[in-house]
Amino acid sequence: MSDDDLFGGLAKFGLSNYEIKVYKTLLLKGPNTPTGTVKIAGIPQPRIYDLFSSLQEKGFVDTVTGKKHLYRAVPVSIVLRRQVAWMDNYVNSLEEYVEKYRETEDVKEPYIWFVKGNKNVEDRMKSMFYSARDEIILSLSKQSFLNMSGFISRTIKKGITIALVLFSDSSADVIEKVPKGTILKIRDQKPLEMMMVDRSYILSNLKSGVENSDYSIYLEEDQLMHVLSYYFLYNIWQPSEYRYYPDNGGFYYRFTTIWLACDVIDYYLRLGIKVKGQLSGIYKNNRINITGIIKRVERINGVKQSFFIESSNGNFSVGGKSAILEDVKMLDLEISRL
Incomplete structure (x- = not known):
């Protein structure tokens, strides 16, 4: 990615082309005066104070007063994460509003x-x-x-x-x-x-x-x-x-896809590693949570991908969300070393 493309992404955070040039200059060259910034950034002199004022309001620039004005760039890790946090809150608020006031049911049609x-x-x-x-x-x-x-x-x-x-x-x-x-x-x-x-x-x-x-x-x-x-x-x-390969140390994995879960579990069991599972699934049309020891995997291409978990409530065979041969339809699974 070129420098122009990289810094051009700041436009998505509300910066104009001139503001991007000023912010880039302060990031790379350090704190500077308005005159010094103009010389490096190559922007019109009459615009510089308006640009600094705008960047301050947007949180991208700090200033110190004294015999001469100095401006510095607020570090990327601070200013952009603040923007991202705002965006996350905005997304959550918007989704909550849509969920509350929409007039159609949330039905997933078989569209591509x-x-x-x-x-x-x-x-x-x-x-x-x-x-x-x-x-x-x-x-x-x-x-x-x-x-x-x-x-x-x-x-x-x-x-x-x-x-x-x-x-x-x-x-x-x-x-x-x-x-x-x-x-x-x-x-x-x-x-x-x-x-x-x-x-x-x-x-x-x-x-x-x-x-x-x-x-x-x-x-x-x-x-x-x-x-x-x-x-x-x-x-x-x-x-x-x-x-x-999957990690042989203090491993921890989460799954929603049964064939990937079976592939990783089988890898550990073949190494003689005991695997603990925390399973959420559907059992006899009801939601069930099971914590136990995963004993073995059974995979037949085109027929089944399943594993067997032993818990204090009994032994269960577990398949995917569309399973018909197993006791439990897996929704999600966490595995770790016993």
Whole structure:
């Protein structure tokens, strides 16, 4: 990303082009006088005091008075996080208002939505990172990974599980940039990009699989989610090779997708590691919470992906949200070393 693109993003926080130039100058060159700032930033002299005044009101600049006025940039970590906190509160307030006053039911229709344009696709993927609660499963091209690596790192630090597939376009030096804690697989084929969040949202970048396509499909409907999730399992995940295995230390993972949960649990059990599970699911049409020891995994391609948990209330077989052969339909699961 060029300097212009990087600092140009400040326009989304309400800064004009001239204000961005002033803020950038103070960030990189340190505190300065109006005259000194004009010389470096290359802006018209008559505008400088108005620009400083506006930046002060927006919280981007501080000043000190004395024999001469000095201005300094408020650190990025302070001013932008304050803006983000405001945005989070605004989003929550707006969603609460919509939930209270909307006139239609929140029914997920089996629609496939199209997201057009690479920039819009990337922005949608970034927003999906923010919406994640438990788990993200994704496959990315080299460039998309480089654009998203910061989001992956921050998401892992929140305790959210990241399972990632990279492809042959990602060289060894790129793979080294994968954040610690990622469950990583490598596939020797042309990149095919998909992203699934909490088994609730899925985006598939058609440009990576269809020539001359400039759009992605995005959906939330449960049955279509089920189909695409297993498409990912059989066509991307299973044919790929592990590069970064699940952590063997004091591991902790959260899942909403049964086949990924089974894959990771099976890995630990094969190593002789005892696994504790905290499960939320549906049992005989009622919500149930189970804490216990996961004893084994049973996987038959095209038939079932399930595990067995032993608790003080009995032994239960657990499948996915669409399970019909098991006792419990898994909604979400946390696992840790016993």
